[in-house]
Amino acid sequence: MIPRLVQISFLFLFTLLAGCEATSITIESTSPPLEVQHQLEQDWLNEFDAGNYTIENPYLLKDPYQNSPLSYLLMFKTEEEAIVSYEVVGHTPQLSFTYTSPNPTKEHFLILTGLYANEMNTIHLQATLETGEVLTHTLHLKTDPLPSQAIHPKVTQFKTNSEQTKLYLVSDDHYHYLIDEAGDIRWIQKASSGSVTPLKDGTLLTYDVPAFYYYHQALIERNYLGQILKQMYIPGAGHHSLVETDGGDYLINSSDKSNNRYIEDIIYLLDSNTGDVLETINLRDYLDVSRFEQTLPQAIKGDYNDWFHLNYAMIDSSDQSVIASGRSQSMVVKINPEKKEIKWILGAPDEVNESLQPYLLTPVNEPFSWPFAQHSAKVLPDLDQNPETTDLILFDNHVDIGVFPRKLYPDLNQYSRAVHYRIHESDLTIEQLWSFGEELNPPLFSSIISEVDYLPMNESMLVLFGFIQQGNQTGGKLFEVDAHDASSIVFEMELLAEGINHIYTSEALDMNDLNLTIEFTPISSLSSVNLNVQKETPLLPESFTKKRLDSSLIQTMTLTDSVLFFDAYLMKEQITDELTLVLTNVNEERYTYSISPTDCFLVTKDDSVPRLPSAYKRALKKGNLYRVIDRTDLSLLPSDTYTVSFFTNQTLYETSYKLHLQH
Numbered sequence: 001m002i003p004r005l006v007q008i009s010f011l012f013l014f015t016l017l018a019g020c021e022a023t024s025i026t027i028e029s030t031s032p033p034l035e036v037q038h039q040l041e042q043d044w045l046n047e048f049d050a051g052n053y054t055i056e057n058p059y060l061l062k063d064p065y066q067n068s069p070l071s072y073l074l075m076f077k078t079e080e081e082a083i084v085s086y087e088v089v090g091h092t093p094q095l096s097f098t099y100t101s102p103n104p105t106k107e108h109f110l111i112l113t114g115l116y117a118n119e120m121n122t123i124h125l126q127a128t129l130e131t132g133e134v135l136t137h138t139l140h141l142k143t144d145p146l147p148s149q150a151i152h153p154k155v156t157q158f159k160t161n162s163e164q165t166k167l168y169l170v171s172d173d174h175y176h177y178l179i180d181e182a183g184d185i186r187w188i189q190k191a192s193s194g195s196v197t198p199l200k201d202g203t204l205l206t207y208d209v210p211a212f213y214y215y216h217q218a219l220i221e222r223n224y225l226g227q228i229l230k231q232m233y234i235p236g237a238g239h240h241s242l243v244e245t246d247g248g249d250y251l252i253n254s255s256d257k258s259n260n261r262y263i264e265d266i267i268y269l270l271d272s273n274t275g276d277v278l279e280t281i282n283l284r285d286y287l288d289v290s291r292f293e294q295t296l297p298q299a300i301k302g303d304y305n306d307w308f309h310l311n312y313a314m315i316d317s318s319d320q321s322v323i324a325s326g327r328s329q330s331m332v333v334k335i336n337p338e339k340k341e342i343k344w345i346l347g348a349p350d351e352v353n354e355s356l357q358p359y360l361l362t363p364v365n366e367p368f369s370w371p372f373a374q375h376s377a378k379v380l381p382d383l384d385q386n387p388e389t390t391d392l393i394l395f396d397n398h399v400d401i402g403v404f405p406r407k408l409y410p411d412l413n414q415y416s417r418a419v420h421y422r423i424h425e426s427d428l429t430i431e432q433l434w435s436f437g438e439e440l441n442p443p444l445f446s447s448i449i450s451e452v453d454y455l456p457m458n459e460s461m462l463v464l465f466g467f468i469q470q471g472n473q474t475g476g477k478l479f480e481v482d483a484h485d486a487s488s489i490v491f492e493m494e495l496l497a498e499g500i501n502h503i504y505t506s507e508a509l510d511m512n513d514l515n516l517t518i519e520f521t522p523i524s525s526l527s528s529v530n531l532n533v534q535k536e537t538p539l540l541p542e543s544f545t546k547k548r549l550d551s552s553l554i555q556t557m558t559l560t561d562s563v564l565f566f567d568a569y570l571m572k573e574q575i576t577d578e579l580t581l582v583l584t585n586v587n588e589e590r591y592t593y594s595i596s597p598t599d600c601f602l603v604t605k606d607d608s609v610p611r612l613p614s615a616y617k618r619a620l621k622k623g624n625l626y627r628v629i630d631r632t633d634l635s636l637l638p639s640d641t642y643t644v645s646f647f648t649n650q651t652l653y654e655t656s657y658k659l660h661l662q663h
Contacts, residue, residue, distance in 0.1 A: 025551065026641075026658045029559045034523050037228060040064070041520040048075050055084075055127050055137045060112075065226035067190040070143060072112040073225060073518070078135065081106055082127040088114040088186075089122040094165055095180050099516045104130065111225040111516040114178075114186045118145040146185060149174045149497065151475055155183040157492035164457075167514075168478065169507040170495060171196045176204070178224075178509070183493055189226055192216075194449075194504030197242045202515025203229060205250065207238050212601045212629045214239050217531065219250065219270075225518060232275030232526035233563070233633070235533040236266055237598065241312040241376075248272050253310045256282065257534040257596035262289070265308040267324060275527025281322060281337050283308055288353045291329065297402040300328060303602045316379045316390070325377035325394065328401065330370070332377040332394065344428055346392070346421070348372070350404055361423060361430040368432045371396035371419060372404065372412060375466075376451040380420075390423040393461065395450040396437075415443035418452040418463040420483070436463055436479070436486040444468055444477060449504055459483045460490055464506040470496060476503030525561045528633040535632065536594040538580045540647060549646065549653040550613050557644070557657050562635040564659065566644075569609075569616060572624035574648045575600045581632060582652065583642040583659065592647070593632045600626045639663050 044061060053059040058076040063069050074086075081104040090096035097114025108127070115121045123139040151172055158181060167186065168179045171194045178187035193207035193216055203223050207216035208231065215237035221230040236254035243251040250270045255263040262284060269279040289307045301307065308326035316323055316334065321343055325332045331347035345352070345359045348370040352360060363370075371394055380391040396419050400412035417437025423430050437444065449466035463479045473496040482488035495503050556567040564581075579600070581593040603609060603625040612620070619625040644657040 023656060024658050025656050026660055027557055027559050028660050029662060032525060032561045034228060038522045045520060053077060055125055055135050067226040070113060070115045070117060070187050071225050074110040074112040077107050078127050080129045082129045084108045084127045087124045095182055097186060098511055101517055109518045111223060111518055113224050115143050116184060117143050151495050151497045153179050153183040154494040157489055159490050164510045167509045169198060169509055170503060171505040172501050172503050187224060195240060195242050196505050198507055198509060198513060199244050202513060205242050211237055217631055223518060224514060224516060227518060233528045233530045235268060235277060235530040243314050245315050246317050251313055251315060253313055255598055257598045261304040261597050263304045263306050263598055264310045267313045275530060283324060286335055286342055288356060291351050292403045295403045296328060300401050304598055311375050312377050314378060323377055323379055325374055327373045330372045348404060361428050364429045365431045373397045373399035373401050375449060380454050388426050390425060392423060393420050393452050393454060395452045397446055397450060399447050416446045416465060418461055434486055436481050449502055451506055455508055462506060462508050464503060466503045473498055475501045478506050528561060528563050528635055531631050531633045538592050538594055545651040547651055547653050549655045551656045552612060554655060559659055564632045564634055566630060568628045569612060570626050570628055571619045572626060575626050576648050578648055580647040582645040582647050585640040585642050591637060595630050599630045600628045603627050634661055637661060
């Protein structure tokens with residue numbers, strides 16, 4: 001989107017506020033983090049090339065990206081091409097952590113991880129040369145204790161059902177972890193988001209570039225050393241699930257930042273190589289936004305219209321349809337984006353409008369119970385070899401969100417569970433095949449988040465209760481349960497920490513799922529234009545009032561990768577559909593970018609707020625103070641120096657900030 005250029009020939013009505021600042025603040029473009037990362041890597045490679053690093057004397061660098069404290073960069077050379085491997089000796093032979101490089105080389109760049117925290121680790125290195133000669137060396141590395149905010153895993157039940165050692169990928173409010181079957185943390189990495197998914201190439205995909213609450217404006221692919229392999233900006237505000245499609249692209253949950261102030265109801269399919277938007281699915285085009293309009297509590301709906309609260313989406317590879325789960329509707333829907341049609345709707349039928357009723361699934365057989373405020377709705381492989389059926393699992397939080405009659409559903413808020421349904425698409429019926437959670441004693445109730453996965457190798461379900469409380473600790477509880485017999489618990493582990501903590505993700509991996517080789521290739525951020533997908537270029541009126549905005553209201557303003565980021569405070573009456581970022585160059589030409597109301601968040605008295613002018617302090621007390629967090633792509637803007645202003649309510653609010661943009 002090319003910003004609108006507006007020549008200044010307006011009649012201004014000047015209204016200057018007392019005490020306004022005259023000193024300007026110039027914002028220079030800062031070096032992108034990926035550029036800084038590449039320069040660090042070149043320094044390491046120069047040091048490596050200058051030295052004589054062999055298997056007996058390897059180059060070791062602890063946590064080089066300062067985010068993965070149990071990982072090392074390991075580099076050495078062999079005179080001949082060799083396949084290299086290492087073993088981190090486990091507390092038992094079954095728990096030893098091993099890795100073998102995929103290809104023979106003379107220079108070996110590895111991620112050494114799988115170490116135990118706060119103890120001396122023994123690592124056996126091996127290089128098998130093309131001649132058959134085997135070189136070996138043993139390292140001993142003492143690691144630091146885990147960070148104070150780390151969870152305390154505790155395995156309470158374990159029955160071996162596989163010859164292959166599992167690792168559990170888990171994420172919480174602070175970190176991502178790999179935890180072994182004994183409950184020991186063998187890898188830890190600072191989390192930019194609780195949402196993380198392992199990719200087929202052995203790396204990790206997560207959200208980055210936080211906006212507000214749990215919303216993010218970029219994706220990053222990282223390896224287990226913490227190196228960023230890819231960063232792409234995304235449209236809207238990403239949240240909840242991340243899914244890699246069979247074709248290797250990314251399916252994300254987002255919002256379209258429309259002026260209608262709907263949030264969490266858009267699905268984007270992104271090209272994993274470029275970040276380009278391949279498909280946009282707006283659930284408002286399929287479902288009824290007015291369902292529960294009068295009854296959905298404000299605490300659930302939020303400051304904006306979170307009528308669906310999309311928390312998981314995936315593509316059903318059998319027919320390329322899309323499965324979407326919405327917490328606010330207690331509904332899972334299957335849609336055909338190509339034909340723009342609904343295939344079925346899974347959920348209690350209360351208040352479903354007449355036009356959608358033909359798509360409702362009808363229960364058959366007993367026992368059966370509807371899910372409420374569910375998460376993690378996933379289509380399974382064709383377990384019954386019947387193309388007319390769809391096997392679907394989900395985590396049923398079974399929460400009363402205030403819209404369903406308790407007389408009809410008296411067991412709400414009594415327990416949470418994982419459930420396996422089979423859907424007969426020909427006659428739109430549904431049966432419940434398996435459920436885990438109702439019979440636990442005492443029952444577990446997770447009102448938010450949580451997840452379930454099917455493990456085909458073991459024919460078991462991995463069930464995460466993501467938010468539970470035990471004493472002064474909170475976190476999650478993870479189970480592996482027989483997929484045919486819900487009474488047969490194979491594995492059970494507590495994932496708790498002091499204070500408030502949430503467990504967002506759980507995945508079962510084995511060591512072959514990890515890519516622990518590393519390359520040093522310069523990369524740059526992708527698809528910054530996605531930040532402007534929903535932005536407009538408003539035309540300012542011919543006359544307006546002009547005021548000075550106190551610089552203390554702008555907490556942050558940066559320019560990186562031609563992306564302008566700011567974090568500012570405004571009053572409620574300033575948050576309008578005409579709120580606009582205005583950039584004025586030295587030739588008095590203006591460029592305008594709309595700011596979505598969904599980038600403006602109500603500030604409460606419980607939030608940490610800096611010192612503000614007295615009028616804004618009064619606004620906070622009255623519940624009229626908002627925080628505006630926005631990113632705008634300026635890559636199409638000519639190189640120049642620009643003053644920064646905001647327009648709303650027929651008023652141009654000038655700031656003391658100037659941008660020095662140079663492409």
